[in-house]
Amino acid sequence: MVAELAADAPLAGAVRTPLDLWSLRQVYVGTGADPGKLTDRSRFPAAADITRHLLDHLVGALLGTSPPGRRCWDAEDAARWLSWPVHQFRHAEVHDHLARAEVVSGADRSPNPLP
Incomplete structure (x- = not known):
């Protein structure tokens, strides 16, 4: 080995x-x-x-x-429970929503323009 x-x-x-x-x-x-x-x-x-x-x-x-x-939880049940959010994210196109949220929150943090 x-x-x-x-x-x-x-x-x-x-x-x-x-x-x-x-x-x-x-x-x-x-x-x-x-x-x-x-x-x-x-x-x-x-x-x-x-x-x-x-x-x-x-x-x-x-x-x-x-x-x-x-x-002690059953391993198969735990694996199913832990995989549920992953499937939800994949099917709900969360990536697009998160990307838009980052753009919006980034815009909120930009410095104020000078007067």
Whole structure:
């Protein structure tokens, strides 16, 4: 696995930021799963594929490691709940509305013209 951390390997590109490393730790170390499959270049040909895989499994890993005595949500329910706003934003064309709001709020903050 160390060889896969070479500069041109997908795994090396997928763990360059603290968030990426934290995700890897939560999904694999925290659950006791074997991260060796991340070195399979046929399954993960690019760093983005590894990142997507880690993010896809992050909610389940976090919910599956709740401390004793704390309520544990079902991972599938939580993933569905967390994905709902994303779908709403995509379908409501929120990007256009946000862009217009930024232009308007930016205009409000412009300096007053000199008398």
